[in-house]
Amino acid sequence: MGFEDIRKRIEEISKLMNLSEKEIDVLLNFKRIVRKELEVNGKKYLAFRILHNDSLGPGKGGIRFHPEVSEDEVKSLSFWMSLKNSLMGLPFGGAKGGVKVKPKELTKKEIEELSRAYIRSFYEVLGQDKDIPAPDVYTNSEIMGFMLDEFEKIKDSHEFGMITGKPIELGGCKFREEATSKGGFLVLKEFLKFLNIDKSKLKIGVQGFGNVGFNVAKMLYQDGFKIVCVSDSRGGILDENGLNIFEVKKEKEKSGSVVNYKGKKITNQELLESDVDLLILAALENQITEENANRIKANYILELANGPVTSEADEILNKKEVIIIPDILANSGGVVASYFEWVQNRCGNIFEDDYLEKRFENIMINSFKKVYEFSNEKNLNMRTAAYIIAIKRILDAERARGTI
């Protein structure tokens, strides 16, 4: 798994697209890999910032704080950012950062120190026209605020556009926080409309109850969908009659996990294999693998995490005719809102909420239609269709630059 998995997918897709060796090389190579060691309170943490491709514009992608962070993982994540930004028509390349750390074991002060240390180590490769970070797993607007502050102190100059997902007071965009979930929600509704699926007939399971998982569950619940199971890193709960998402959230806030909520307790594996129609994956990568793919009962999967289904699992699910709305489309709402934030920061203009909301909706729905229609026209699954559209735009930009 990891980047090897991506290599396999690209090799498959390159046959469909008739790509040359040179073009495949461009896709599988990285423009910049920076690896540093950060020190906070005498403890050392491995950290990365990786730029996959910047032919369409400056690098863009989050920074995650997680114990599983590795160079291979950050490479995969930066590759997916290139595809995601390209697919959504944004003027960005793909990048990602990460720190190998157990953030739950750090105090608030240590998290702030770690965030500042990250910028002190990586500021030379960041900037509004170079590479623009944002939140990802276990990072948030507060951390983005510390990072901006540290960057501006080093540069002795203001540059709000060097990072997105910031607090509102520091040039953040009001709906960035919920944007990944909102984008997934809009895409899902459009998908159900196209397939003529009635929401009252859907039983939904949501893996992950962080910012993205909770917000999408909340939006679906408020819209009258039935969510029968949810989980977080400690496990999950199931109620065939449907869960009250606000009550589950209260429990998570009180005791730190959804597992303490009333109802049947299940493991994360059981949630993935539960008897639902739609599975929403909003946790981490590599959740459905060749090991469990055959036991998946859902007919539809919405990928709000990056890379939650491995390529082997993808093949198995495709054979089982499970329809997957792929990550680079389904979870792109976050970076679309980041783009609005960056534009506002750069031009010093502040757009009306209504205008941004409408624009957001248009970008999400039009991108879905583009992928869905292309997949139907060429008889491809939606992931392959999305990859082809995204890869084509990156390679066209490379050609326009004369690099291939």
Ligand code: GLU
């Ligand atoms: N970390 C998010 C993602 O994986 C958002 C990236 C961004 O806003 O730059 O898409």
